[in-house]
Amino acid sequence: MGMGLNLVLVVAMVTTNILSLYHLSSTHLLQTPPPPPPTQNLIPDHLLRHLATIRATIRATESHLSHLRSSSSSSQPPPELLRSAVLSPVGSACVRHPHLLHPFSSYNYTSSSFSLCPSNSHHLAEQLLTLGCDPLPLRRCFSQTPTKLLPFPRPLFPNSSSSPLPDSSLNWSPFSCKSFECLSRFQPTTFDPKSEALKWGSSSSTSPLDLTIDSVLNLSSAPIRLGLDIGGGSGAFAAHMRRRCNATILTTTLDLDAPHGEIAALRGLPPLHITLHHRFPIFDSTMDLVHCGRAVNRWIPTVTMEFLFYDIDRVLRAGGLLWFDHFFCKMVDLDKVYGPLMRKMGYKKLRWITANKTDASGVRNGELFLTALLQKPARP
Numbered sequence: 337m338g339m340g341l342n343l344v345l346v347v348a349m350v351t352t353n354i355l356s357l358y359h360l361s362s363t364h365l366l367q368t369p370p371p372p373p374p375t376q377n378l379i380p381d382h383l384l385r386h387l388a389t390i391r392a393t394i395r396a397t398e399s400h401l402s403h404l405r406s407s408s409s410s411s412q413p414p415p416e417l418l419r420s421a422v423l424s425p426v427g428s429a430c431v432r433h434p435h436l437l438h439p440f441s442s443y444n445y446t447s448s449s450f451s452l453c454p455s456n457s458h459h460l461a462e463q464l465l466t467l468g469c470d471p472l473p474l475r476r477c478f479s480q481t482p483t484k485l486l487p488f489p490r491p492l493f494p495n496s497s498s499s500p501l502p503d504s505s506l507n508w509s510p511f512s513c514k515s516f517e518c519l520s521r522f523q524p525t526t527f528d529p530k531s532e533a534l535k536w537g538s539s540s541s542t543s544p545l546d547l548t549i550d551s552v553l554n555l556s557s558a559p560i561r562l563g564l565d566i567g568g569g570s571g572a573f574a575a576h577m578r579r580r581c582n583a584t585i586l587t588t589t590l591d592l593d594a595p596h597g598e599i600a601a602l603r604g605l606p607p608l609h610i611t612l613h614h615r616f617p618i619f620d621s622t623m624d625l626v627h628c629g630r631a632v633n634r635w636i637p638t639v640t641m642e643f644l645f646y647d648i649d650r651v652l653r654a655g656g657l658l659w660f661d662h663f664f665c666k667m668v669d670l671d672k673v674y675g676p677l678m679r680k681m682g683y684k685k686l687r688w689i690t691a692n693k694t695d696a697s698g699v700r701n702g703e704l705f706l707t708a709l710l711q712k713p714a715r716p
Contacts, residue, residue, distance in 0.1 A: 429468035567631020571600030
């Protein structure tokens with residue numbers, strides 16, 4: 337009897353403990369606050385996407401730099417490059433391309449002997465500039481020149497646009513063409529006096545997109561004395577502006593396929609050896625006219641284009657003219673991208689003409705041409 341009672345008491349005690357534990361656990365579950373609602377994302381989606389792009393860029397840059405360190409660890413910078421870096425700035429982007437920078441600065445310098453720059457300096461300089469290496473390092477070597485020193489033609493700038501220029505006055509060695517006649521035949525967009533005369537020498541245009549120099553001069557509220565031609569090749573626009581109104585036009589150009597800079601200089605025109613994504617080496621508010629030819633187009637990244645527009649505004653004086661000459665882009669981009677960029681500048685529209693780009697690329701990509709003449713306002 338006593339044994340059975342003890343067993344009942346043990347069972348009762350165990351049952352009581354189990355019930356107590358169940359009660360405590362259920363009470364705890366009931367009292368546990370519900371999980372907080374997911375916090376609302378206060379960061380806009382476009383900023384999150386931008387942040388993700390920045391992180392990806394940083395990772396790619398770190399990977400690229402580590403690759404460069406490993407690939408260039410066995411190749412020390414040339415001594416002349418190190419001396420140059422102490423004396424003057426070298427573009428930060430230059431160090432990303434040691435395979436171009438090191439041969440550009442590799443030459444035998446001595447204080448008492450004649451030392452030529454590397455034979456491929458020309459191509460190396462153009463490649464470095466287009467990759468953002470600006471300024472290029474200073475060097476203590478002599479650049480190549482024509483083999484014979486011959487007199488320039490008289491007058492220095494021929495009165496006739498079709499007058500030949502002397503082949504012997506240029507250094508043709510870095511290029512496939514070795515004469516002006518070759519350029520006219522195989523690279524007519526580089527230098528063709530007859531085509532230049534048709535485009536710039538006429539006082540009347542055959543297309544609404546073709547503004548003439550005379551019409552632009554008539555629309556200007558002040559004389560045009562100084563100007564800038566962006567991507568102007570061998571200086572065709574600058575040459576005809578000087579003939580028409582005795583204006584001095586600076587021409588930004590590169591020698592990627594022909595000696596554009598030397599041709600411009602041979603014509604007595606000042607070339608600027610810079611790319612489109614570099615700041616113009618020009619004082620603020622000094623240009624009466626800025627001309628953007630077909631080198632300024634939709635292939636330039638949008639951010640680079642915006643910086644370019646702001647730098648154009650910086651050098652252009654109040655009342656000066658900005659001339660977009662056959663700017664081409666996709667139709668939709670003119671409304672959504674480039675049109676807003678141009679309107680943001682607040683310029684007065686003197687001319688705004690669009691027409692479909694009818695070549696194969698234009699039809700395939702839905703492109704159009706824009707020719708616009710805008711006037712910079714005075715700002716307080």
